[in-house]
Amino acid sequence: MENRPLEYDYTVAKMFMFTTVALGIVGMLIGVILAFQLAFPELNLVLGEGLAEYTNYSRLRPLHTDAVIFGFTLSGIWATWYYVGQRVLKVSMAESKFLMFIGKLHFALYLVGVVAVVASLFLGITTSKEYAEFEWPIDIAIVVVWVLFGVSIFGLIGIRREKSLYISVWYYIASFLGIAMLYLFNNMEIPTMLGANAAGESGFGNWWHSVSMYAGTNDALVEWWYGHNAVAFGFTVPIVAMIYYFLPKESGQAIYSYKLSLLSFWGLMFVYLWAGGHHLLYSTVPDWMQTMGSVFSVILILPSWGSAINMLLTMKGEWQQVAASPLIKFMVLGSTFYMFSTLEGPIQAIKSVNAIAHFTDWIVGHVHDGTLGWVGFMIMAALYHMAPRVFKREIYSKSLMVTQFWIQTLGVVLYFTSMWIAGITQGMMWRAHDEFGNLAYSFIDTVTVLHPYYTIRGVGGLLYLVGFLMFAYNIYKTMSARPVEESELQNASPMGA
Amino acid sequence: MNIAELQAYGYFALVVFLVIALYSYIYHLYSTDKKVGGHDYEKFSNMALHDDLGDAPVSPISDDKEK
Ligand code: HEM
Ligand code: HEM
Numbered sequence: 001m002e003n004r005p006l007e008y009d010y011t012v013a014k015m016f017m018f019t020t021v022a023l024g025i026v027g028m029l030i031g032v033i034l035a036f037q038l039a040f041p042e043l044n045l046v047l048g049e050g051l052a053e054y055t056n057y058s059r060l061r062p063l064h065t066d067a068v069i070f071g072f073t074l075s076g077i078w079a080t081w082y083y084v085g086q087r088v089l090k091v092s093m094a095e096s097k098f099l100m101f102i103g104k105l106h107f108a109l110y111l112v113g114v115v116a117v118v119a120s121l122f123l124g125i126t127t128s129k130e131y132a133e134f135e136w137p138i139d140i141a142i143v144v145v146w147v148l149f150g151v152s153i154f155g156l157i158g159i160r161r162e163k164s165l166y167i168s169v170w171y172y173i174a175s176f177l178g179i180a181m182l183y184l185f186n187n188m189e190i191p192t193m194l195g196a197n198a199a200g201e202s203g204f205g206n207w208w209h210s211v212s213m214y215a216g217t218n219d220a221l222v223e224w225w226y227g228h229n230a231v232a233f234g235f236t237v238p239i240v241a242m243i244y245y246f247l248p249k250e251s252g253q254a255i256y257s258y259k260l261s262l263l264s265f266w267g268l269m270f271v272y273l274w275a276g277g278h279h280l281l282y283s284t285v286p287d288w289m290q291t292m293g294s295v296f297s298v299i300l301i302l303p304s305w306g307s308a309i310n311m312l313l314t315m316k317g318e319w320q321q322v323a324a325s326p327l328i329k330f331m332v333l334g335s336t337f338y339m340f341s342t343l344e345g346p347i348q349a350i351k352s353v354n355a356i357a358h359f360t361d362w363i364v365g366h367v368h369d370g371t372l373g374w375v376g377f378m379i380m381a382a383l384y385h386m387a388p389r390v391f392k393r394e395i396y397s398k399s400l401m402v403t404q405f406w407i408q409t410l411g412v413v414l415y416f417t418s419m420w421i422a423g424i425t426q427g428m429m430w431r432a433h434d435e436f437g438n439l440a441y442s443f444i445d446t447v448t449v450l451h452p453y454y455t456i457r458g459v460g461g462l463l464y465l466v467g468f469l470m471f472a473y474n475i476y477k478t479m480s481a482r483p484v485e486e487s488e489l490q491n492a493s494p495m496g497a
Numbered sequence: 498m499n500i501a502e503l504q505a506y507g508y509f510a511l512v513v514f515l516v517i518a519l520y521s522y523i524y525h526l527y528s529t530d531k532k533v534g535g536h537d538y539e540k541f542s543n544m545a546l547h548d549d550l551g552d553a554p555v556s557p558i559s560d561d562k563e564k
Binding site: 006007008087088090092160161162163164166167168244245248249252254255257258259262263266267270288292 | 501504508515518519522523526527530538539541542543544545546548550552554555556557558
């Protein structure tokens, strides 16, 4: 047998790169459809009355959120883990048949899960808890997938050559542990077929149907402890893991302050878990919990900005790279949007502000400046950096990437600015009243006023989707672009014209 | 003392605790950084910058085994 030198094995990373792109397209396409449905309600019936059940807004909305969160984002997290993990631990997956098998099984079961989720949500099978819509059989499958992810993390750590764990690995471990805990507690549910009523009858409902173990306010509390920390451990922590690896690597600059990265890590871990109460302000949860949620939300600015500023300062003295490289542009704008949404969030968490913001489009704006500007940009940047290294080819086109960057940036700006105006207008109109306390407007008045902003949001979202298709095309063409030498892959990624 | 007061004291204690923990951690980071034989934390960035399979690890795991 020939004696080839050991190399990193990106088989599993490539598989997850594929689902990142594919599910990104699906999720964002549905997002654009939703946005236009809000502006032009006739679109609920695009395929006719007969199929309205499958094309209406309420059926599609959970498909959007779950496709972008558990499809696009999660795949991105795993694609980068199976790439970064090996590299910073200096151990190849080719060295362990076991880990290779676990990695592939992880991907295969994940695919099964995706199919089950898409099919069941289309059929309208749902627990009706936001971001936790899956019924119990799927929940069990997800737990298995998650355990495999854990085996893969700790297995790789077990055979590593590098003794210390790089900061990104800390963040990946935190995502793993955080989501495991949240998911288990929030999805505690009882299949209705196991229930019995006072008359002794049992076996209610379909076999897949279940009810939450919590009721009323408790259910809401657990749900938002989960929901908020899903943002923490899905949209923040693993994305920070990515930027701590990909920005230094692509720019060739050491992290501005490694100590600050450790400090913000613990800061984030301590503070995030207490902030979930800000989703339930003015609701029936105890007042002190609401106040605690607000206060911790404001404190959360510190660790968040600690990471973001650390990233921006990593570029100190090297700002010409931002101008020169579209890949660095994505990451620098990503961390800027991270700062932006982590300033906006705490403002919305102040009780008096939340009184205007809650239930309005301002929240949706906040969601998307975080997800489109930070999560989306960072995942695309990570895949752009990985593509030349896993395919051993240069990125197909730099100019396409630059064009994509500007189109998407415009898209994000249109999205959040329109939602700010719409949200604050909505909030003010809902509470406006005359001197006798009669409401000044009815609900339909707000709908009329908001129509132009909904259209602008739709256009912004469409631009972002177009950019994402350009990204997909660029990655696809990279697979057959000019082959490159190992030496070209040290730092800045090679790009074709 | 009613529950609200208790919560307020508890809350205050938690904040004080977090502040102390945070500052001691900063102190810990900077003092081990300077100590001879301590970590040079900033060197850890090299784990990302020099991450080829052939690159020397920043702190090889085999160091432990030799001891
Ligand atoms: C310091 C950090 C942050 C704080 C304090 C914060 C605070 C908030 C607040 C107060 C709400 C509105 C709750 C309501 O009235 O309904 C909210 C909603 C939301 N935020 Fe943030 N946010 C932060 C960062 C982020 C980031 C970085 C992202 C995503 C990348 C994000 C994603 C979301 C999502 C998805 C929701 C909507 C949840 C829902 O109602 O379905 N947040 N956040
Ligand atoms: C092409 C881009 C996108 C468009 C046009 C879009 C559009 C939408 C629309 C119309 C809604 C419903 C808002 C409402 O109920 O009023 C929504 C919700 C949501 N989207 Fe997107 N979206 C896009 C991309 C993304 C991405 C990439 C992510 C995450 C990575 C994301 C995460 C979410 C979340 C978490 C919600 C629920 C927000 C809440 O309940 O407050 N979206 N999106």
